[in-house]
Amino acid sequence: MKKSVKVLGTTLMVLTAAVTLAACGSKSGASKEDKNTISLISPDHSDVHPKNKDLWMWKQYQKKTGVTVNWEQVKDWDNKKQLILSRKTLPDGFYQTGWSNEELTKYGSQGLFKPLEKLIPKYAPNLAKLMEDDPSVAKAITSSDGHIYSLPYMSTDPLGGGRNFKLYINKNWLKKLNLKKPTNTTELANVLEQFVTKDPNGNGKADEQGFYMDSGQFGAFELMIKAAFGFNTAGRTAMENNFYIDDNDQLQYIFTDDKMKQVWEYEAELYKKGLIAKTAFSGMDYDKWVADAAKDKVGLFAWVGSDFIGASSMNNYEPIAILNGPDGKNGSLVTQSGVMGTSAFIITKEADEAKTKKMLKWVDYFYSKEGSDFGYFGKEGVTYNVDKNGNKVYVKKILDYPKGAQLGAYQYVDNVYAGFFPYLEVEEKLKSISKGLQPEVFTDDPLNHMPKQVLPGLQGTVEEANKLSTIQTDMNNYVDQARVKFVTGKWDIDKQWDAYKTQLKKIGVDEWVKIRRAQYKRYESE
Known part of the structure; x- marks a missing residue:
């Protein structure tokens, strides 16, 4: 009987050790996954757009970066954002969500949104270059308390990106x-x-x-x-x-x-x-x-x-x-400021320092020419082909989409519909050509009739x-x-x-x- 108890005790010790090792292995795996995983909340446009987790573009970008995004998409965002902020745990960030400048300052000063101004020069060099080229960008996204709590939705084309009526x-x-x-x-x-x-x-x-x-x-x-x-x-x-x-x-x-x-x-x-x-x-x-x-x-x-x-x-x-x-x-x-929106990408208090840097690098790609083109056109041979003039033109399945080429492209890429993404918009004439359209022709020389100044929203x-x-x-x-x-x-x-x-x-x-x-x-x- 004593022998049986001893064997049972030994067995329990082995099992306990195995479970402990398994748990350690699981924890290590989770840490590795967490290191390369970010959680983002974004609006839900699934009435005209695949879920973000299923979108071709995001699958491709995951392969490119090794970063997995756990997307939570929310309908009727404006009426739900305050409820989301009251959660015990926030996502790592907010993507393409609408916040007023005053809300950014309020929740940033409360510690819910992370200040990013010191990190942008090193970890978001593409955005930093845009800010250097146009000092009004920094003015537009800097809150009244001196901090930058969110990254912008941008266009450098006064005739593009939905900027001008x-x-x-x-x-x-x-x-x-x-x-x-x-x-x-x-x-x-x-x-x-x-x-x-x-x-x-x-x-x-x-x-x-x-x-x-x-x-x-x-x-x-x-x-x-x-x-x-x-x-x-x-x-x-x-x-x-x-x-x-x-x-x-x-x-x-x-x-x-x-x-x-x-x-x-x-x-x-x-x-x-x-x-x-x-x-x-x-x-x-x-x-x-x-x-x-x-x-x-x-x-x-x-x-x-x-x-x-x-x-x-x-x-x-x-x-x-x-x-x-x-x-x-x-x-x-x-026309409006090149900063068309100030709340395109927010990093919350939940992201530690390492994840914050990773998220900035992850999103900064879309402020480059390459990232901007990827977000709007996709990939050559898959979503577009290059014509004899060197212009990108969507493939036939997109151009022939029953609801139009714009929504056709929206089945594959993100930055073609709805707006307010953390992106640099593509030049308007190139967008028209991609959809098989002739670019608009102006007879009134609009670029030589700019306003005295073009202000963003005041902080x-x-x-x-x-x-x-x-x-x-x-x-x-x-x-x-x-x-x-x-x-x-x-x-x-x-x-x-x-x-x-x-x-x-x-x-x-x-x-x-x-x-x-x-x-x-x-x-x-x-």
Whole structure:
């Protein structure tokens, strides 16, 4: 009996030792795996895109780098990000997720997001070179506390990457009516009037529209008109944030400026004459608009590219990049900063020093020419071929994709749709050629009509963000309501203008201007 107990005891000791060794081996394996594995959260675009873990591009990049990514993809990101931040354990990083500059500062100062400014020069040399070549990049991504908590989404092409809005005018109608492409707001009104009165589509019906888009897309058109009236002194992002910089280098709020009154008077006159579609603010969805375009009913729309109107109609339109005011002056390219997004790649507190360096090296590839091309075109012989002119053109299975070449490419590579990736965008004309399209031809020399400066989004402190949040929401809501009423004629702009400005003062426009001026002053002094 004692012998049996001894044997059993020996057996247990051997088993225990084996388990211990196995556990040690497992721990060693896990450490090796952890060293070459990163966890990232990104938005879920699986309605039009394979899951990231299944995407050809990411499989190829894993082979190239030896780094495995554990992807967690989240739908409805904006409504879920605060819940994700409250988790006990965060991912190593956030990829292509949207955070405001103020949120980056807030969570960075709380220690949730890692400061990266000291590591970028050594471990992200491609991005460091872009920052060296253009000092505004560092200004754009440096938080108000002096730290860089996120890497940018970038483009060095002012005409590319979705950076610039243009008007797109029906070139067939211009030819039919023997009209020249308009260069200023007066000429534009005259052309639109002939579009809606002279049956340029030739069907014998008065079904032609002047400016016509799906409801809710009026903003791009108004940016072009605002630029024509002199508001585009600091670029598209400034106008979208409701300010411009005057001749004395002073930041001014757009929507109380008397030039804005002129903009709305101009738009109201177009609307009154039926040159802006009556569905401009409600009642028209995207699919119906695209269908009407296919029936040749659309005279003018505004967007970053003509393909927005649908593949069957896009070639009927040519761009107007520069629109002058009624005096023939002030027109400039409605483009935004090369830093198109500041929250493209964030490393969290969960990543140790070694993993942080690895992640920076991993993502920095996409700020190089080689990485940029890989992220957009893929690999020669697999996703693209090189034509006789040396240009990359997607393979037939992508070009013939039922939903278009852009979404066709999106089945293989990442940086072709949705945007806000930690990447350097490919030059726009090369993107067009890759999809079998002719690059846009401009007759108004847009690159020689740049704004005086092109500001990125201004960095604010957490305190400033708290003060602005309520003021800005209330101001924007009031301006949106006023725009509809002024343009559609429900409010008489001459009689209501002073009352409108008084209401904005009550909401807090003076405090808003004070805060924004402080942010602009900081930007200039950096």
